[in-house]
Every structure is written in C-alpha cells, then in structure tokens.
Amino acid sequence: MKYEAVIGLEVHAQMLTDTKIFCGCSTKFGSEPNSQTCQICIGMPGVLPVLNKKALEFAIRTGLATNCKISPYSRFARKNYFYPDLPKGYQISQYELPICEHGYLEIVVDSEVRKIGITRIHMEEDAGKNIHEGAGNYSFVDLNRTGVPLMEIVSEPDIRSPKEASEYMRKLRAILRCLGVCDGNMEQGSLRCDANVSIRPVGQKEFGTRAEVKNINSFKFVEKALEYEIKRQTKVLEQGGKIIQETRLWDSNKGITESMRSKEEAHDYRYFPDPDLVPMITDEKLINDIRASLPELPDAKRKRFMTEYGLPEYDADFLTSEKATAEWFEEAVKLGGDPKTVCNWIKGEITKLLSEDGRSMDECPLHPYHLVYVLNLIKDTKINANAAKIILEDMYKKPGNSYGYGSGKISELTAVGTVGIEGQVAQIIKEKGLVQISDESAIEKIVDELIAKSQKEVGRYKAGDEKLLGFFVGQVMKAMKGKANPQMLNELLKKKLS
Amino acid sequence: MELYSLGISELRHLLEKREVSSKEIISSVNSRIDAVEDRIKAYVTLTKEEAEGMAEKADEDILSGNGKPLSGIPIAIKDNMCTKGILTTCSSKILSDFIPPYESTVTSRLKENGYVLTGKTNLDEFAMGSSTENSGFHTTRNPWDIERIPGGSSGGSAAAVAADECIAALGSDTGGSIRQPAALCGVVGLKPTYGRVSRYGLVAFASSLDQIGTLTKNVKDSAILMNIISGRDLMDSTSAPVDVPDFTAMLGRDIKGLKIGIPKEYFIEGLDPEVDKAVKDAIRKFESLGAIPVDISLPHTGYAVATYYVLATSEASSNLARYDGVKYGFRAEGKDLMDMYMKTRAEGFGAEVKRRIMLGTYTLSSGYYDAYYKKAQQVRTLIKNDFEKAFSEVDVIVTPTSPTAAFKAGEKTDDPLQMYLADIFTISVNLAGVPGISVPCGFTSNALPIGLQLIGKHFDEETILKASYAYEQSTEWHKRKPKL
Numbered sequence: 001m002k003y004e005a006v007i008g009l010e011v012h013a014q015m016l017t018d019t020k021i022f023c024g025c026s027t028k029f030g031s032e033p034n035s036q037t038c039q040i041c042i043g044m045p046g047v048l049p050v051l052n053k054k055a056l057e058f059a060i061r062t063g064l065a066t067n068c069k070i071s072p073y074s075r076f077a078r079k080n081y082f083y084p085d086l087p088k089g090y091q092i093s094q095y096e097l098p099i100c101e102h103g104y105l106e107i108v109v110d111s112e113v114r115k116i117g118i119t120r121i122h123m124e125e126d127a128g129k130n131i132h133e134g135a136g137n138y139s140f141v142d143l144n145r146t147g148v149p150l151m152e153i154v155s156e157p158d159i160r161s162p163k164e165a166s167e168y169m170r171k172l173r174a175i176l177r178c179l180g181v182c183d184g185n186m187e188q189g190s191l192r193c194d195a196n197v198s199i200r201p202v203g204q205k206e207f208g209t210r211a212e213v214k215n216i217n218s219f220k221f222v223e224k225a226l227e228y229e230i231k232r233q234t235k236v237l238e239q240g241g242k243i244i245q246e247t248r249l250w251d252s253n254k255g256i257t258e259s260m261r262s263k264e265e266a267h268d269y270r271y272f273p274d275p276d277l278v279p280m281i282t283d284e285k286l287i288n289d290i291r292a293s294l295p296e297l298p299d300a301k302r303k304r305f306m307t308e309y310g311l312p313e314y315d316a317d318f319l320t321s322e323k324a325t326a327e328w329f330e331e332a333v334k335l336g337g338d339p340k341t342v343c344n345w346i347k348g349e350i351t352k353l354l355s356e357d358g359r360s361m362d363e364c365p366l367h368p369y370h371l372v373y374v375l376n377l378i379k380d381t382k383i384n385a386n387a388a389k390i391i392l393e394d395m396y397k398k399p400g401n402s403y404g405y406g407s408g409k410i411s412e413l414t415a416v417g418t419v420g421i422e423g424q425v426a427q428i429i430k431e432k433g434l435v436q437i438s439d440e441s442a443i444e445k446i447v448d449e450l451i452a453k454s455q456k457e458v459g460r461y462k463a464g465d466e467k468l469l470g471f472f473v474g475q476v477m478k479a480m481k482g483k484a485n486p487q488m489l490n491e492l493l494k495k496k497l498s
Numbered sequence: 499m500e501l502y503s504l505g506i507s508e509l510r511h512l513l514e515k516r517e518v519s520s521k522e523i524i525s526s527v528n529s530r531i532d533a534v535e536d537r538i539k540a541y542v543t544l545t546k547e548e549a550e551g552m553a554e555k556a557d558e559d560i561l562s563g564n565g566k567p568l569s570g571i572p573i574a575i576k577d578n579m580c581t582k583g584i585l586t587t588c589s590s591k592i593l594s595d596f597i598p599p600y601e602s603t604v605t606s607r608l609k610e611n612g613y614v615l616t617g618k619t620n621l622d623e624f625a626m627g628s629s630t631e632n633s634g635f636h637t638t639r640n641p642w643d644i645e646r647i648p649g650g651s652s653g654g655s656a657a658a659v660a661a662d663e664c665i666a667a668l669g670s671d672t673g674g675s676i677r678q679p680a681a682l683c684g685v686v687g688l689k690p691t692y693g694r695v696s697r698y699g700l701v702a703f704a705s706s707l708d709q710i711g712t713l714t715k716n717v718k719d720s721a722i723l724m725n726i727i728s729g730r731d732l733m734d735s736t737s738a739p740v741d742v743p744d745f746t747a748m749l750g751r752d753i754k755g756l757k758i759g760i761p762k763e764y765f766i767e768g769l770d771p772e773v774d775k776a777v778k779d780a781i782r783k784f785e786s787l788g789a790i791p792v793d794i795s796l797p798h799t800g801y802a803v804a805t806y807y808v809l810a811t812s813e814a815s816s817n818l819a820r821y822d823g824v825k826y827g828f829r830a831e832g833k834d835l836m837d838m839y840m841k842t843r844a845e846g847f848g849a850e851v852k853r854r855i856m857l858g859t860y861t862l863s864s865g866y867y868d869a870y871y872k873k874a875q876q877v878r879t880l881i882k883n884d885f886e887k888a889f890s891e892v893d894v895i896v897t898p899t900s901p902t903a904a905f906k907a908g909e910k911t912d913d914p915l916q917m918y919l920a921d922i923f924t925i926s927v928n929l930a931g932v933p934g935i936s937v938p939c940g941f942t943s944n945a946l947p948i949g950l951q952l953i954g955k956h957f958d959e960e961t962i963l964k965a966s967y968a969y970e971q972s973t974e975w976h977k978r979k980p981k982l
Contacts, residue, residue: 039600043820045701046580048734078816089819270862275705275813277735
C-alpha cells in the first residue's frame with residue numbers, strides 16, 4: 001500500500017514593530033525579565049488595549065505579498081484560557097474575521113512548480129515565557145514577550161512532502177524578510193512552525209487522521225521532524241493500527257516525535273469578538289497605498305535578475321535568497337562589475353570569508369567597490385585571481401573597515417571612500433608583492449628552465465597526458481610566487497610544449 | 499448652612515469670591531464623615547491626608563489666579579476606578595491589597611481640574627449587584643433609613659452624596675448601577691452615552707456596557723462634572739471621537755414643545771403604586787412646563803434582563819480571568835498551579851461574582867455560543883432599534899428608575915433573580931448605549947426617595963440635562979436631606 005503525506009503548516013511570525021501590538025512597550029529581544037512591561041501588557045485591572053497601526057500595516061503587507069484577499073471588515077477576538085504566561089487569562093487574537101484570507105505561495109521542488117494555498121493570516125499578541133529551571137518548586141514568569149505582535153499564517157493542507165514543507169518555509173521566510181515584517185529567526189523564536197501531518201492511501205480523496213507536530217525550532221528540523229512523523233504514521237497503519245488525533249512534540253535529541261500526554265484535553269477557547277477593540281475597516285485606498293509601498297518580492301527579483309543580468313536560474317536564486325546579497329550584487333554591477341563574474345566571486349570568495357566568520361551578508365565589511373576594483377585590476381592584468389583573493393581577505397579582516405554594511409544598509413561610496421579603497425588595495429599589493437608579472441620574457445625564462453629539468457613530464461604530456469599542463473602551470477606559479485599572468489603562461493606553455 | 503451640605507457650583511462661587519477656602523471645605527466634609535460614616539459605611543478607603551494636600555494646592559491655585567473648574571471640591575470615587583498610589587479594591591478580597599501604579603483617565607482629568615479626593619466608595623463586588631450587599635467588605639446603608647440598602651452597585655457613592663460625605667461622586671453604570679442607587683438615595687445620577695467617557699482605569703465588568711458617570715446633589719453639578727470627564731481618550735479604543743459641548747449651556751432654557759415619550763412597557767405589574775403615582779405626577783409637571791407627553795412602545799423591553807444577563811456575564815467571565823493570583827492581588831497557596839488557581843478564585847471572589855462567571859462561561863461555551871451569546875447580541879440590536887425608532891417621534895423618554903423604593907437589607911439576597919429585576923427599567927439603556935439620568939421626583943409614605951428616569955438619544959446628554967434641570971428647578975425634592 002502506497003501512502004501519500006498531507007501536510008499543513010501553521011507559522012507564527014513575530015512582527016518587527018518597535019513596540020508591542022496593544023501598548024507602547026519595546027519588543028526588543030533578550031532584555032532583563034519583566035523590564036519591558038507596563039500595566040497594559042501585564043493585564044492589570046482597568047487597562048485597555050489600543051492597536052499598533054504598524055502591526056495592521058505589516059499584516060496587510062504580508063497578505064498582499066502572498067496573494068491574499070484583504071478583509072474589508074476585520075475583528076479581534078478573545079481566546080480564553082488560563083496559564084501563567086497569559087496575564088489577562090485570554091489572548092487577543094482573530095477568529096471569524098481574520099485580516100487576510102485565501103492566498104497562495106508558489107514553490108519549486110524538483111523543477112516542479114507547486115501552488116500552496118494560504119487559508120488565512122491573522123494578527124494576535126504573543127504570550128510571555130514560563131521558566132522552570134532554577135526555580136525549585138516554583139516557576140518564574142517573564143512577561144517581556146507578552147503583547148509582541150504576531151502574525152499567524154495558516155497554509156492549506158496542500159503540502160505533499162517534507163521537502164515541499166521546507167521549501168515553503170524557506171520561501172515564506174524570504175518574503176517576510178524581504179518585506180521587513182519579520183526577521184525569520186527560528187532559533188530565537190521570531191519564526192515558529194507547527195505542522196499538521198496525516199497520510200492517506202494514494203488516490204484516496206478523504207484525508208487521514210492528522211497529528212499536530214510542535215517544537216520544530218530550526219529550519220533543518222522541519223524536514224527531519226516531518227520525515228519521522230510520516231514514517232511513524234505509515235508504520236502504525238501498516239501494522240493495522242489507527243492514527244490518534246493528538247499533539248506530538250519533536251525531540252531533536254532523540255530525533256522522534258512524542259505524544260504530549262495528560263494535559264491534552266481539548267480546550268474550549270470560548271472565542272467572542274473583543275469588545276475593547278473596534279472593528280477594522282480597510283478601504284481600497286489603504287490597501288492600494290500599502291500595495292504601492294511593497295518592495296520587489298523574491299520571485300519577481302529572481303526573474304528580473306535572470307533577464308536583466310542574463311544569469312541562469314540557480315545563480316539568480318542564490319543572489320536573491322537574501323535581500324542583502326541581492327543588494328550587494330546590484331551595487332557591484334552598478335559600479336561597473338560584470339554580473340556573471342561578480343556572482344561567481346560572491347558565491348565563492350565572499351561567501352567563504354563570511355562563513356569562516358559566522359557572519360551573514362548584511363554584516364559584510366567589504367563594500368561592493370572592493371570587489372569591483374579588484375576585478376578591474378584582474379581585467380587590466382595588473383594582478384591575477386590568487387592575488388585578488390589575498391587582497392579581499394586582507395581587507396575583510398582589516399579592523400575598523402567601515403565601507404561595507406553599516407546600520408543595515410551599504411554605506412554610500414563617496415569620492416573619499418573610493419580613494420580610500422583604492423589606496424588600501426595599493427598598499428596590500430605593495431606589501432605582499434602581488435603585482436602580476438606580465439613580462440613575457442620573464443615568464444618564458446622560468447618556463448624554459450622548467451621544461452629543461454622536466455623532460456619526463458614533457459614526454460608524457462606530448463604523448464597525450466594533457467592533464468599534466470596543470471603540473472607545469474603549478475610549478476611555474478610556485479617559482480614565480482603566484483604572480484605569473486595565467487593567460488600568458490598558459491599560451492606560452494602550450495606553445496613550448498607542442 | 500454647613501459647607502458640606504452645598505453643591506459644586508455654590509462652593510465654586512464662594513471659593514472664587516474668597517469667602518471660603520478649600521481647606522475649610524474639606525475640613526467641613528471630613529467632620530461630616532466623622533459624624534456619620536459609622537452608620538452609613540459609604541467608604542472603603544478614606545484619603546484624609548491626600549485630601550488635605552490637594553486642598554492646599556487648590557488654595558494656592560486659587561490665590562495665584564490659577565483656579566480651575568473643580569479647585570477645592572471634595573469628590574468621592576467609586577472603588578472600581580484606579581487611583582494611582584491609592585488602594586483600589588473593587589470591594590473584593592481578591593484585590594484587597596491592590597494599589598494601582600497608574601491613574602484612570604477620569605480621575606486624571608479631575609486632578610488636572612483641581613479636585614480634592616475624599617476617598618474610595620463601597621460597591622457591590624466588581625460592580626455586580628443592585629444593593630451593595632455583594633461588597634466583599636461591608637454593606638453600605640441608605641442615609642434615609644439605615645435599615646435599608648442604598649441600591650447598587652454604586653451604593654457607596656450614592657449614599658456618600660446623599661449624606662453629604664462628599665460634594666459629588668463618580669460611579670459606574672453597567673445595567674443601572676448609577677441611576678438605581680441615585681433613585682434610592684434621592685440624588686441625581688447620570689449615565690452618559692456609551693463612549694462619551696473614557697473607560698481607561700475603570701475595572702472592567704462588561705466592556706460593551708460599562709460607563710462612568712456622575713452622582714451629584716443637583717443637575718447642574720452633573721453637567722459641570724460631565725464637562726470635565728467627557729471626551730475622546732486615546733487610551734480607550736471605544737471612546738467616541740465626538741465633540742464635547744458645554745453641558746451647562748442649555749440649563750435654564752425652557753422645554754416648551756419638548757416631546758416626552760411614555761413607554762407602556764415600563765408601567766406594569768410589580769411597579770410600586772407610590773412610585774407609579776410619583777412618576778405620573780412628574781409627567782404632569784413636565785406638561786405644565788410645556789412638554790408634550792407622547793405614548794410610545796419599546797416592544798422588546800421584556801427581553802432586556804435576559805439579554806443583559808447573557809451578555810454582561812459572558813464579558814465578565816473573560817474580564818475577570820486575569821484575577822488568578824499570579825501577578826498581583828490575593829493568592830492562596832496551592833500544591834500545584836491548578837490548585838493555586840482554584841483556591842485563589844474560590845476564596846478571593848464572592849458568591850455573586852462566582853455565579854456570574856459561571857453563567858458567562860456557560861453562555862460562551864462551545865455548543866451554546868450561538869443559542870445564548872450570539873442570540874443575545876441580536877436581541878440587543880432589536881432593543882437598540884426600539885429606542886432609535888422611538889426617538890424619531892420623541893425627544894426624551896420618561897420612566898420610573900426603579901420599580902420600588904429602597905428595600906431592607908437582606909430582603910432580596912435569597913433570590914438572585916429577584917435582585918436582578920431591580921434593574922428592569924435601567925438595563926435597556928445600557929444595552930442600547932443611550933444616556934440616562936435619574937432625578938428625585940418624590941417620596942414614599944415612609945419618606946424614602948423615588949427616582950424619575952429620563953433617557954436621551956445617543957450623545958444627547960444636553961437634552962436630558964436640560965429637561966431634568968427644568969423639572970428639578972420647578973420642584974423642591976432636591977432640597978430635602980436625610981435626617982442624620
């Protein structure tokens with residue numbers, strides 16, 4: 001019996017607003033417990049919520065970027081239950097009238113384009129944190145996070161494999177980051193994912209019984225957790241058992257999902273419209289204004305990179321996967337870099353330097369002009385590629401290098417900055433003696449010397465072992481401390497060895 | 499004439515003429531409190547020290563030419579409105595030690611205008627009740643007969659005003675909690691239009707019904723206070739962005755041609771014959787002043803009490819969930835979380851509060867939401883439509899405020915439903931969100947006050963103030979005081 005998986009994802013995304021959704025407290029992560037609270041988010045007697053307009057705007061932006069219909073009439077609702085991290089004894093959320101509905105995302109898996117439906121997006125407030133460690137018989141409650149604005153994004157059960165699920169998450173995260181509404185950090189909890197998983201015999205229309213999988217707290221666990229759960233459910237059915245509708249927690253240490261026993265009585269949340277907040281009427285003008293302010297989304301950017309810069313899809317995909325990378329790339333091209341070359345160098349040397357450092361592209365200390373200038377020097381045969389790598393690494397590591405990303409965007413390049421960068425490069429070339437030798441006679445001399453003492457290899461090469469060319473190139477380069485002009489060397493060798 | 503027996507405008511007049519000082523006024527009021535509070539028990543907390551400081555400041559302001567509309571006026575605040583740094587208990591054990599670190603908007607506005615706080619007054623616990631017998635601390639007594647209750651839930655405020663233990667007071671009204679005690683204590687009680695006065699700082703009972711209002715010795719004082727406490731507040735999303743007129747401007751204008759609606763559904767069995775007579779006499783008085791009585795019908799009146807008790811309790815069950823012993827207020831020790839929750843709320847809440855939480859939890863629960871909560875909201879719309887239709891024919895509606903005068907303590911406590919019916923004439927007003935005022939219109943044969951209710955259109959407090967003022971000034975009821 002062949003089974004297919006049916007997966008729906010519920011994603012909670014913390015909105016990047018400065019203040020909470022219903023009060024003016026800061027949303028900054030990682031502060032001292034209970035230092036970012038006020039009577040409103042603590043739920044003291046007599047207080048009232050007032051909606052943060054930006055949260056509404058962010059939710060509408062996200063809805064527009066995922067092809068949703070924006071509800072002209074939307075309401076907040078109270079979700080009632082008792083827990084220490086929920087100070088009011090209810091969460092202000094949305095129930096019957098969410099702000100966005102009926103959208104979709106397109107993902108590409110194994111070259112197939114799949115449309116994953118988005119049932120709804122709604123706004124709600126986050127809860128606080130209970131801390132049980134270090135408290136003996138008690139638990140600590142930190143309410144800093146209470147009231148941080150969340151978007152809950154619910155997909156249709158259209159996902160059919162763990163790979164699709166992780167692609168969907170990747171896509172969604174890229175869009176949220178591109179819009180600037182969420183920073184998508186699963187480890188810090190600013191992006192959370194719960195999955196509803198079921199399986200059914202291939203060809204069957206009805207869905208099987210689903211289990212909810214929670215505690216998937218990093219990207220790499222999305223696929224792993226779902227793979228495990230599908231395997232588990234398959235085994236249960238194959239052994240003649242039934243799937244229980246339950247909540248299971250992913251345990252990353254054990255690599256399994258475990259049933260959350262005991263406290264799992266179905267909650268009756270007694271939803272009703274929150275009488276402290278007025279309904280939100282979103283008119284065409286507001287929606288159009290927000291639509292006009294949307295940035296270029298990842299898909300559109302990718303397509304444009306392919307046509308505008310003549311890049312193949314996988315390169316365009318790589319460059320547009322992060323807003324910072326796309327920005328850096330485009331700035332480099334604007335400054336005169338060749339798109340394909342720049343792309344290769346970002347994929348290669350720049351990525352290497354960043355990963356050695358544990359940094360992401362938006363923290364890159366190199367300015368695009370660093371790369372462009374160095375590439376121009378190669379083009380002018382002043383230095384070769386090896387030298388360029390040494391120069392870039394040196395400049396990357398230079399303390400106080402302020403030409404790259406400052407406060408989240410690439411610094412503007414002034415005349416002084418340009419001279420500064422060129423000066424730096426010149427300095428390094430001088431110190432490390434990186435000037436390329438393009439003096440044909442100088443190279444020829446070393447080549448002749450090499451050929452003279454490598455008759456055996458010459459013989460093998462002439463007999464057809466073409467790979468040995470690399471040996472000759474390497475030996476000459478070694479002798480010339482890597483400074484030989486590679487094209488010239490290649491031509492010379494080919495000529496001399498023919 | 500004792501200073502404590504005067505009203506706001508008279509005292510303002512004396513203060514402005516420098517004939518008295520704020521200190522003398524608060525001193526007079528405090529002596530009065532000392533003399534009668536033992537018997538009336540209107541207060542939960544007295545703030546004598548605070549008051550003296552505020553009176554001093556008021557005198558400074560007045561002397562330096564910076565006198566404000568309420569400078570030096572001693573006012574009492576119902577203990578369900580947060581006063582920064584001052585105990586705010588809602589007359590409940592669960593908040594018996596709660597001191598808010600923030601000020602409610604209304605008391606903030608009073609402060610800006612120079613008032614003097616006499617203290618926080620007693621109420622039915624969390625404003626749930628019609629007699630103040632549900633207070634978690636003590637029962638307030640009616641100054642006209644201390645065997646009787648003052649009404650509720652703002653019983654403390656009404657009694658304090660009637661007994662001259664303050665010059666005026668603020669109360670809150672969810673189903674009649676200002677108007678009914680005003681009627682039973684022979685004072686003026688105004689519930690504004692929903693949204694007219696900010697609810698920020700008012701401890702929520704039923705969010706879509708609660709409103710803060712005034713308890714005063716006369717209609718003009720109510721208008722003076724309304725000028726100060728009304729108006730849009732950015733801290734309250736439900737406060738209306740509607741201009742605030744000068745509510746005193748229309749007082750004294752005649753009411754010739756004013757159409758007053760008499761709804762037949764309010765003159766029914768259960769209405770005390772003496773109340774009926776007093777109200778009918780009042781209607782005749784209106785006629786003599788030029789008003790035109792018109793018979794009207796508010797057909798869905800009979801559903802109002804049931805509708806209210808579904809909606810108000812539903813909202814209350816959610817609003818009171820925050821009292822869980824975790825963050826502030828009373829906490830009972832428990833062996834685990836659930837045990838702590840259960841013990842805290844079982845011990846911290848009184849019987850009526852628990853009753854209403856249970857009822858409201860039920861009406862919102864899965865499987866019952868449509869039949870109860872949703873249905874009640876739909877009936878609420880019908881009740882509101884009744885008023886709007888009536889107001890296309892008349893300018894104000896006149897009814898008795900309470901079906902009876904003040905009853906004896908303990909008389910209705912055995913049957914909660916009996917107690918609920920005390921609000922039968924006031925409740926529709928909250929459901930529709932329209933403004934309502936109760937003014938004294940007579941006395942029973944055993945010298946207990948009777949109240950007349952005037953109901954106005956949304957945001958038309960001006961007309962009911964004008965009409966009540968005209969009636970008040972043509973009668974002597976407001977001049978009588980209880981013998982204490």
